[in-house]
Amino acid sequence: MDRSLPRLLALAAPALLAACATAPRPQAPLHPPKIPTVTLGAGLDRVMGKDARALQILFGAPDLDVREGSARKLQYASSVCVLDAYLYPPAAGREPLVRYIDARLPTGDDFDRASCVAALSRRVEAR
Template sequence: MRRLTPALVMVLAACSTIPKTTPIPVATKPSPRPSGELVGLTVHDLGQRFGQPQFQVQEGPGTKLQWAGGGCVLDVYLYPPASGQGAVRVTYADARRPSGADIDVRSCLSLMGR
């Protein structure tokens, strides 16, 4: 029995170790996804095309603008240039159905009539 005790303690100790985890990196910008013709547009360009956004929020250095219509919701993210000089521009756009289901940006633009 004495011989089993140290072995049993070591087995139990090995089972109780906490696994090391890798921290999840926090992104400052959404990861790039195809968003078609909207990338590179300014706030002025978007206003000319879609009118006043229904929702606007500052998220760190970026701005999120949102429009909805035709059965879809369009989210557009604008960030300043890396140089810090010049107008903020669209770097990412995403679309979804009001239910939350994914839809591609081009289909959403078509549904919105834009």
């Protein structure tokens, strides 16, 4: 048996392993989270840009009120739909305003946001 073959394999193995190594990925710079926005449509202007007090006047007391730092989520539910209103302060020290809303059926399926706003404003708790 030729002794050069094992020596050749011993020399080639590190080169083959080095070819499999991956270069480290550059880290993306950290940026503050981007607050989602919703374009205004018919009926959404009654909610978008409003503060918590205005929502309570429109819908009554929220079924759920969750605070995380300066952000706040108010949830209103009925047999027709569930509306989540996300409020963020426009500037430090300012009152949080609705910047994003999401609507769904009680089963969890998507629901039209404007229709949900209309349905919730007619519920008994809103009067």
